[in-house]
Amino acid sequence: MSPELVDVLDRLANVVLGTASFLIATLIAIATFRRATRTFAPLGVVFLVVFVAIGVRALTRVLALEPGAGGQPFGGLLVAVEWLQAAAAVAFLSLHRRYGVFIESAAMVSEYETEYAAKEREAQALVQVNEELRRLDELKSEFLAMVSHELRTPLTAIVGYSRLLMRQVHGSLTAKQLEQQEAILRSAQRLTDLINDLLDVSRLEAGRVELQPRPTSLRQIADQVIAVVSAAAHGKQIRVQNDVPADLPHLNADPTRLQQILVNLVGNAVKFTPSGGLVRIAAGTTGEQAWVAVEDTGVGIPGDELARIWDPFYQVESPLRRRHGGSGLGLTIVRRLVELHGGVVRAESQGANKGSRFTFTLPVARDAGTEVPEQPVAARIERVLAGRNVLIVEDEPDNQALMRSVIEDILGGKATVCEDGERAIHEALEQPPAIVLLDLMLPRVSGWEVARRLRQSPRTREVPIVAVSALARAQEREAAVHAGCDAYIAKPFTPEDMARVISGALGRQGAAA
Ligand code: ADP
Numbered sequence: 001m002s003p004e005l006v007d008v009l010d011r012l013a014n015v016v017l018g019t020a021s022f023l024i025a026t027l028i029a030i031a032t033f034r035r036a037t038r039t040f041a042p043l044g045v046v047f048l049v050v051f052v053a054i055g056v057r058a059l060t061r062v063l064a065l066e067p068g069a070g071g072q073p074f075g076g077l078l079v080a081v082e083w084l085q086a087a088a089a090v091a092f093l094s095l096h097r098r099y100g101v102f103i104e105s106a107a108m109v110s111e112y113e114t115e116y117a118a119k120e121r122e123a124q125a126l127v128q129v130n131e132e133l134r135r136l137d138e139l140k141s142e143f144l145a146m147v148s149h150e151l152r153t154p155l156t157a158i159v160g161y162s163r164l165l166m167r168q169v170h171g172s173l174t175a176k177q178l179e180q181q182e183a184i185l186r187s188a189q190r191l192t193d194l195i196n197d198l199l200d201v202s203r204l205e206a207g208r209v210e211l212q213p214r215p216t217s218l219r220q221i222a223d224q225v226i227a228v229v230s231a232a233a234h235g236k237q238i239r240v241q242n243d244v245p246a247d248l249p250h251l252n253a254d255p256t257r258l259q260q261i262l263v264n265l266v267g268n269a270v271k272f273t274p275s276g277g278l279v280r281i282a283a284g285t286t287g288e289q290a291w292v293a294v295e296d297t298g299v300g301i302p303g304d305e306l307a308r309i310w311d312p313f314y315q316v317e318s319p320l321r322r323r324h325g326g327s328g329l330g331l332t333i334v335r336r337l338v339e340l341h342g343g344v345v346r347a348e349s350q351g352a353n354k355g356s357r358f359t360f361t362l363p364v365a366r367d368a369g370t371e372v373p374e375q376p377v378a379a380r381i382e383r384v385l386a387g388r389n390v391l392i393v394e395d396e397p398d399n400q401a402l403m404r405s406v407i408e409d410i411l412g413g414k415a416t417v418c419e420d421g422e423r424a425i426h427e428a429l430e431q432p433p434a435i436v437l438l439d440l441m442l443p444r445v446s447g448w449e450v451a452r453r454l455r456q457s458p459r460t461r462e463v464p465i466v467a468v469s470a471l472a473r474a475q476e477r478e479a480a481v482h483a484g485c486d487a488y489i490a491k492p493f494t495p496e497d498m499a500r501v502i503s504g505a506l507g508r509q510g511a512a513a
Pocket of ligand 1: 264268269272296298299300301309314315316326327328329330331332355356
């Protein structure tokens with residue numbers, strides 16, 4: 001092929017390539033800037049620039065601004081390559097309908113990737129926030145447990161000594177002194193109830209309360225509740241009536257929690273009913289569900305307050321109500337506990353001074369035959385220790401003296417007191433006592449560790465250990481049992497509580513022997 005012919009073919013190929021490239025660039029520009037989403041499409045712009053560059057390059061060859069292929073070695077081969085490029089450009093031009101789709105989907109992929117990266121970052125941030133919230137929740141419950149422990153410890157001496165004084169163990173009191181002592185005990189009891197309510201609300205909100213439902217007699221529980229509120233009701237001459245039908249089937253409920261629900265509702269009914277009123281506990285069934293109602297003839301609740309009384313700390317403001325104590329947590333606890341049982345609760349009132357009616361539902365037990373009878377409560381305290389030695393491990397001087405007094409003056413035992421765990425282990429191994437009363441939060445060696453070490457030695461393996469602690473959470477009780485304790489008394493306790501638990505622990509040991 002002559003060099004002239006090669007030059008002509010070269011120029012012709014560049015005319016085709018240049019024309020096709022400029023057309024492609026124009027169509028890409030249209031597709032890029034007329035997109036529906038009108039967002040920046042980098043891929044479209046890159047293609048645009050590339051094809052403009054190819055077009056400009058082809059133009060320089062057409063205008064012979066650079067030497068043609070004719071004068072170069074392998075000129076024929078170069079021309080063949082130019083024609084291949086031209087053909088490729090024409091083929092690409094024929095696909096012009098797809099430019100828009102291609103650019104759009106490339107833009108969508110890139111947007112998706114950007115969004116995905118942003119979502120990933122958000123998810124990461126949420127994980128961190130969750131972690132932080134979990135940590136805060138743990139801190140809150142640790143804080144509550146610590147506050148509750150610190151409040152219960154001094155309450156132990158107040159409640160315990162009040163009961164001791166009222167039992168007149170160390171000499172008789174005048175009627176006035178007895179009355180004042182009762183007031184101290186009532187106030188201490190209110191403080192204890194408040195701490196318990198705060199802990200309960202916190203545990204219920206965190207979903208940490210587990211029920212132990214079993215077939216339970218509502219009528220029996222209603223009787224116990226009436227006994228609990230009887231002093232308050234008597235003081236106001238309010239009649240509290242158990243109208244639960246004797247043939248009501250057993251409910252599938254946690255008896256302790258059912259009692260707590262009813263104590264709150266009946267306690268409120270007595271509190272908000274003026275002297276001479278009536279409070280009724282009634283019940284019935286509708287299919288698989290039972291309903292329980294607590295009605296009173298008291299001050300009633302205004303209609304617009306009926307929804308808000310369930311909020312934590314909420315109390316309906318009125319001069320009469322403000323005269324009554326209370327934390328505003330009772331109904332929050334009632335609602336959570338009923339819901340935990342799978343029931344619903346509601347409040348009704350016809351208005352001021354027309355009384356109130358609180359109703360809740362609970363499931364009826366399928367198998368009513370397996371009710372576990374309630375432990376009879378020992379009314380009289382016996383001198384169960386009969387001169388036997390009791391090791392008291394307690395670091396708080398007031399509580400040491402209280403426990404010594406209960407052991408020696410009421411239960412007829414002989415007390416040895418140790419104020420730290422190390423000495424307690426030494427003392428118990430040296431002279432194994434009949435029973436150990438063990439505080440858990442001790443300096444240096446903890447109560448749990450003391451229990452473990454006593455269980456390991458053959459000399460003290462069989463000695464009953466009763467944990468006596470102001471720690472009230474289930475996990476601490478379980479840890480105490482796991483470490484080897486046989487029973488648990490929560491502070492504050494009454495001498496009656498202590499007598500019952502000690503008799504139980506000694507009785508079990510006697511039975512095992
Ligand atoms: P507390 O009794 O400690 O104030 P609760 O959560 O038990 O807290 O009750 C919240 C409020 O609902 C009470 O302060 C009272 O205003 C109102 N309330 C509850 N029960 C009754 C009732 N039987 N009669 C009238 N008002 C009631």
